[in-house]
Amino acid sequence: MVPNLTLTAPHEAENQIEISLKQSLQSLQPSLKPPFSLTIPNPDEYIQLNHAILHAILTQPHFSKTHVKHLHAIITDGYATFLNLLFNIVHHLYPKLLGSVKHQLIWVTDEMIQVSGIGYDALLISLLRQIVGGDFSDDNLWLCEKLVTLLLDKWDCLLEEMPHVLCSGLYVFLRVLADHCRVNGEKFESLKRLEVHFCVKIVREEFHLCMKIGRDFIRLLQDLVHVPEFKSIWKDLMLNPSSFNTLGFSGVSQIYLTRTSSRYALLRITPAMETQLRFLLTHVKLGNQKRHLMWFARKFLNEPDKETVVVDIVRFICCAHHPPNEIIQSDIVPRWAVIGWLLTTFRKKSCVEANAKLALFYDWLFFDEKVDNIMNIEPAILLMVHSITQYVEMTNTLLEFLLLLVDNYDMEHKDIIVKGVSLAFRFLESKGVIQSLDILTSCPTLSPSLKEGLSRLLSSGKPESSKEFLPETLPHHPPPYSLALTHSLVLMLSNFFVVFTLRILKFIMLTESARATNGIVNGHWIFLILGHQWGQKGKLRTELGKYLHVNSRIGQFLKRMCSLPQFICWLKRGKSEMFWLKYPPGFGDHRSLLVTHFGSCKPPGKFGDYPVERCLKQMD
Known part of the structure; x- marks a missing residue:
């Protein structure tokens, strides 16, 4: 009997990928034992043989080396077919894979890097996406450890052939390390040391890869400033940029003005999350979204520690999901509505909520119409405007947070931030995203001090100091x-x-x-x-x-x-x-x-x- 790859519940249908692999192994099992046939298979036989060998490698660890030798002998396409199968298994089946199959998956991935198989970079990135933020289960921590070890072991090969994989790894582990630093325990210490070593190695030795990430590199780095190694990096970024030995790097403002590609936002969203979010934002009508959001929350946000994923989801919606005009003009639930709901899921005020708001506004701070996409900043303005009628406190909170960012995020580069936020407001108005900024500056239900701060920001580029407008936005109970x-x-x-x-x-x-x-x-x-x-x-x-x-x-x-x-x-x-x-x-x-x-x-x-x-x- 052919063993299973996944653990499937009785009510679940078997996945077609697994069915195909099992059928191939069942029909070709006798030919997978030495001596192997020396005849060249036709295209259909070649695909079926790849299916059979892959299933055998994943389910028969004692014979995996024999099966890999067989694979090397029959390859005619640079392992493209084999790696495409591996990618599909990781992308569609990874959460359901048996523990022994996951171990074999990491082992065969290592083998594919050694032979420089066509497409091994996509496989590694797909594996990185399976790391779940805020998940401290043994299975998730095991995957973190295996992948960071694999990236360190294959450092020279990846640096020469696939440097973008190291960029992706840096983005993922900077983000994951911030979660791991929130908890203590022996099982975390060795993993944290590995993650710190990997991230610091890239930043110190290959800083040009950090620059390719863009401004989100700084956003992730600031969450780790309490870690001694990163505190040192932070000081050098601000005071001694030449220490990174990178030609053309003059200072942190250069990174601020580099837009982060949408593919990085995808890295912190698992394929299952992406599927549900895209379905919600493409097919569900406004007014019918509540049950879908509840299903999503029960599946992905069901534990307090998983609240950190909200930051990544907000960034994904802003930067990686840009609906066409047909969707925007229809009655499909808009992006701003989903983000507004996400901001209400926090059980208590915390730095995670502040980080979620920062993820929403981050592209505003350094907006440049020649470089940045208006779709990245659209959700925030629409959320503020549409919340005025029924949820004015949401508008007050978001506008207050934005003015605080302008005032306090980086005093050394405040001129860049003031320019970026002012330009973002004007650009959104000029493109018709909102009819007029008077909706905010003249709204009777908004805090007068917030409106004054916004007006000054728009008119003179000198926003009102945050400490002057903070108290007026809050309820006041007079004494007797x-x-x-x-x-x-x-x-x-x-x-x-x-x-x-x-x-x-x-x-x-x-x-x-x-x-x-x-x-x-x-x-x-x-x-x-x-x-x-x-x-x-x-x-x-x-x-x-x-x-x-x-x-x-x-x-x-x-x-x-x-x-x-x-x-x-x-x-x-x-x-x-x-x-x-x-x-x-x-x-x-x-x-x-x-x-x-x-x-x-x-x-x-x-x-x-x-x-x-x-x-x-x-x-x-």
Whole structure:
């Protein structure tokens, strides 16, 4: 009896690829034993023989070397037929393959690289796509380890023949490594070391491959800045670009302005995800999408750790799925609606949600109509515009996040970002994606400060500072009338004193930062002093802590002020509550460069304890 390749449920039909392979092995099994026939097979016999040998290799590991020798003897097309079969098995059947078959699949892939078979690059890329983001199962970790080991073992061959495979591997493992760094455990340590070694090897030795990825290389790299090896890379990118020994590389702005190919967005979406998403965005009518989205969530987003996949899905929808005009003008569910639903799937505020929004807006920051595709930026503007009527909070949140990005993403290259975002808005208006930007700038339900910030961005290229518009976007609960006078006095005095003091500190810190490391200490996302947002652990943050909590009389005075019952009452019912409701603990974690925690006071209500000590302990 011919063994199976896959584990199939009783209600599932057998796959046609597997049926074809089994039938070929069944009919040709006697001829697969030595001595082999020396006659040249005709085209049909050749295809059938490839089917039979492949099935035998995958299901008979003890005789696999014999079958491979037989394969070498009959090959007439550079292994193209054989590798095409392998590709189809990986693409269509990999999740259902038996464990022993998966082991043999990696082994035969190694053999095909050794003989430089035609199409082995597509096979490797297909295997990379089978790595599932946020999946810490043994099977998924095993695949990560096998593939990163294979890429390292075949480094010279791949670098000479298929360098784009190394680019793809770098993209995948930068993304996967960020997930693996979120968890601890012995089974992760050796894998993380392998992944770090592979990624650093490419960046340090073959930086020209990183440049081919484009701006998404920077987006992925910033999630790993807490890893010492990548922190060093980050500093060299900003301060010493010549250390990469790459002709023509002048600085990070050069990478910012290089659009990332859509094929990289496909790398982090499994074929099964891609099939369901494309069906949803091609055949399902608007209004009927809810059950399809629920099915998708149950299958691919059913665990908290898998929320990180949402970032990849958003990037895929923006960059790799561009529907034709016939679909756009029809009643098929639009891309912006699916992205809007994805942004509501997060169970709590976290850096993953921030990364998903960054994935949505990333091409806006460096938009150039001569290089970039308008379809990459279309979903974000349509989501903001269409959410105004029923879900204005979504519009407020997204617009606020975009203005924060403009203000704080990279202070050294803020002029590029302001230009890119302004051009994106105007280009979308000129192409008729939206009728007019007045929809946003004159909308009565949007926050006035957000509208003002957007208007300034569009008119003068100087967006409103984020710390001035943050509080107005949030609900406010006024204190009782009996305490109004006390609160007003405390508010006036404390605001004047705190703002004045912290502005001085911020000026000192930023001056020292610019002088010491040209802004690198800010970690590429400059931290906001007035919002109690602290940056990465380091000299500047330590010095600020001394000012506010240890050595400074100012800090002692603030501490006494914060202990006043009336002041606490105002804090819990006033601006602090507004800030906390909008940015609750968990907006960032120790991996993110947009880390938020709150000094002196704990958040009220449902957010429970979130002491400063816990925040500092998590900061790496």
